[in-house]
Amino acid sequence: MATAQDKMTRVCLFLEQHKLVPIPINYHVAYAYISDNHPALKQAINGCISNKTLLDNFLVESWYNEYLSFESKNQDTLIKGVDQVVNKISHSTSDSHEAVNQYLAHLDSSLVGINESNLPRSRQIISSLIDATYALKGQQQQLQETLLQAQAETEKTRIALDQLRKIRYTDPLTGLFQYTYLDQKVTLWKEQHQSLCAITIDLDHFNDFNQKYGHLIGDIVLSKVAKKVQSYVLESGIPVRNKGEEFLIVLPDITQATANEIAEKIRNGIEKLRFISSRSGKRLPSITVSVGVAHLPADSDLTLLTYNAQQAMEIAKKRGRNTVANFLN
């Protein structure tokens, strides 16, 4: 059986051979192909290779969505589940409707038969009405149970959908949210007229690091840096992986001075991270980041805020990197 290391080497060779950039989705698909446990995916890829079709990011992403995406498979299951619940409620409601109609018809015809001069007959009719009332009560109880079940199913579906939404908006490599999620959150903060601060964090000389130690180790470093970034934000704002080796944090309702303090803590925390190669046991060089901070009053635009924080980060790069800079108006 191929060791994990063998597999990763073959994954890298596969990506190189097909000139695919080492982004997480490409890794994921290549890894599944090399691992040989997705026959349909293997067949699709082999078909393209034998037809000499160029493998590009779009094609790989379509395979990911079709064969591997947990999200699309789960969405199908959820939709089926919701369908079943809706069908069940719809049947129970029409049964109950039918029972009420029958009861009313029974009541109508019974009332005609009630007669003071024929007490035994009247008693018989009333007793049959009591039976019908109990039967209707049973029907209503059944409907109530179905509705309670539906409520429980809906709650389960809501939780599952929340999880799917999280997966959809999460960057697979770092576990941080993606920019699209931030966009939604900022819209909400703007509605609440909150002022916003943005911090952009960009790894220094990461290209050299990748070239020297390889993209795989680069990925591990990137995900550790992401966790460090997240640890300084907690509930106070939202950190996202903006693009490649750049992170962005947006914090509502804080002053620029506080944002600067957080930025400095992040810079310092990342500089102190230690990376050890699991293969050689040797220490890898430290990673530093250049950090930019920008502040905008309430109702400002996320694009502008991001742009300003990036400009500030560029100032930090120009100042020699491994430092925090502010956006200058």
Ligand SMILES: Nc1nc2c(ncn2[C@@H]2O[C@H](COP(=O)(O)OP(=O)(O)OP(=O)(O)O)[C@@H](O)[C@H]2O)c(=O)[nH]1
């Ligand atoms: N391992 C890995 N590398 C990535 C990822 N995304 C982007 N990168 C790399 O990040 C590097 C960015 O390089 P540059 O834009 O030249 O920046 P830099 O070398 O960090 O230099 P400065 O930003 O000027 O300090 C490139 O080598 C990208 O391949 C990723 O997901 N994983």
